[in-house]
Amino acid sequence: MSGRGLCRAGVLSCLLAAAVALVPPSTAYADGIRAKQWALEALHTEEAWGTTKGKGVTVAVLDTGVESDHPDLDGNVLTGKDMVGFGAGPGDRAWARHGTAMAGIIAGHGHGYADGDGVMGIAPEAKILPVRVILEDGDPSRTKARNTRGNALAEGIRWAADQGADVINLSLGDDSASAHPEPAEDEAVQYALKKGSVVVASAGNGGEKGDHISYPAAYPGVIAATAVDRYGTRASFSTRRWYATVSAPGVDVVIADPDHKYYEGWGTSAAAAFVSGAVALVKAAHPDLTPAQIKKLLEDTARNSPTGGRDDSRGFGFIDPAAAIKAAAGLAPEDLRSAAYGEKYFGPGPDQEKADDAASGWAGPLAGGTGGVLLVAAVVLWRGRRTRDREDRQQQYDAF
Numbered sequence: 551m552s553g554r555g556l557c558r559a560g561v562l563s564c565l566l567a568a569a570v571a572l573v574p575p576s577t578a579y580a581d582g583i584r585a586k587q588w589a590l591e592a593l594h595t596e597e598a599w600g601t602t603k604g605k606g607v608t609v610a611v612l613d614t615g616v617e618s619d620h621p622d623l624d625g626n627v628l629t630g631k632d633m634v635g636f637g638a639g640p641g642d643r644a645w646a647r648h649g650t651a652m653a654g655i656i657a658g659h660g661h662g663y664a665d666g667d668g669v670m671g672i673a674p675e676a677k678i679l680p681v682r683v684i685l686e687d688g689d690p691s692r693t694k695a696r697n698t699r700g701n702a703l704a705e706g707i708r709w710a711a712d713q714g715a716d717v718i719n720l721s722l723g724d725d726s727a728s729a730h731p732e733p734a735e736d737e738a739v740q741y742a743l744k745k746g747s748v749v750v751a752s753a754g755n756g757g758e759k760g761d762h763i764s765y766p767a768a769y770p771g772v773i774a775a776t777a778v779d780r781y782g783t784r785a786s787f788s789t790r791r792w793y794a795t796v797s798a799p800g801v802d803v804v805i806a807d808p809d810h811k812y813y814e815g816w817g818t819s820a821a822a823a824f825v826s827g828a829v830a831l832v833k834a835a836h837p838d839l840t841p842a843q844i845k846k847l848l849e850d851t852a853r854n855s856p857t858g859g860r861d862d863s864r865g866f867g868f869i870d871p872a873a874a875i876k877a878a879a880g881l882a883p884e885d886l887r888s889a890a891y892g893e894k895y896f897g898p899g900p901d902q903e904k905a906d907d908a909a910s911g912w913a914g915p916l917a918g919g920t921g922g923v924l925l926v927a928a929v930v931l932w933r934g935r936r937t938r939d940r941e942d943r944q945q946q947y948d949a950f
């Protein structure tokens with residue numbers, strides 16, 4: 551394993567830690583938490599749930615650990631795999647904070663339906679396959695990150711695909727100034743796509759730090775998620791790049807924590823998890839569709855599309871799983887190939903990036919946590935509704 555590969559795992563860990571900010575002062579109590587999940591309404595989940603809640607679909611969460619006995623995830627977490635092999639262990643809070651948060655966004659089922667307790671995910675009947683590929687931000691072993699197997703992410707993607715994962719969620723990335731494509735990761739993504747796994751990743755949290763390309767989001771065929779707030783505005787931290795596919799909630803997101811409390815988080819990590827949940831719903835309703843078809847469906851049915859149909863800030867617009875499910879009814883499964891370098895990119899593609907994005911030192915970016923947060927600028931998610939409705943909704947959310 552090369553020294554560069556060993557450092558790469560540390561960069562991924564650092565960026566992931568910054569991708570969702572846990573805000574202790576915003577701790578929310580369990581009762582009534584459902585009403586504070588603005589993303590559920592924004593994503594038209596009730597309409598989508600009239601068809602499916604994700605039953606029969608497996609979403610692999612390549613992340614830190616996932617707490618399988620969290621009350622909002624109990625029964626929804628399968629036996630996974632640890633590709634890192636050291637650091638904190640199951641039961642430690644420093645083992646599973648970020649992974650548990652992402653799993654809850656995707657497949658949380660709450661723990662008190664009558665009272666609205668706990669986090670409800672976008673696909674509450676889907677299963678989570680946890681694959682630990684990076685260290686948690688609070689893991690004391692992060693100082694030894696250079697000892698992490700640098701190909702953990704690539705191996706994790708391949709392993710998840712071999713287990714039959716329908717969706718692979720990558721709420722992580724390297725968007726440092728030295729980030730560049732790693733052949734092993736790229737090949738693993740293409741392998742997963744050919745096996746039928748839809749791959750979703752965070753677009754990057756470098757919107758205020760140079761908009762550096764983020765990997766794995768920039769690999770061909772990946773659905774790259776940018777972040778918006780509850781009003782559809784692009785988050786200022788959300789990376790703007792040619793690979794942006796769609797946008798999803800990434801600001802003021804209620805997340806579950808291993809300490810069984812709830813926090814307010816932000817980042818393109820969260821946006822990717824919401825997109826993975828939406829894909830799980832589409833896969834549950836139309837299991838034979840290919841990854842390329844599902845990506846195209848999300849693009850074609852996205853709401854509040856930018857002028858011209860697409861831009862680097864929000865991709866094709868805000869995901870709408872209900873609309874995608876409906877549109878998919880008219881499609882026949884096709885043996886489509888995953889997107890390849892070239893025409894499917896919105897821009898030159900990673901092979902042609904300038905040398906200053908290409909890499910000399912992998913360890914340098916670790917100190918600053920270049921991942922950060924992705925925000926979005928100003929597009930109303932509920933287009934067409936009366937202003938009064940939006941004002942009432944704003945008052946409700948401000949109360950949170």
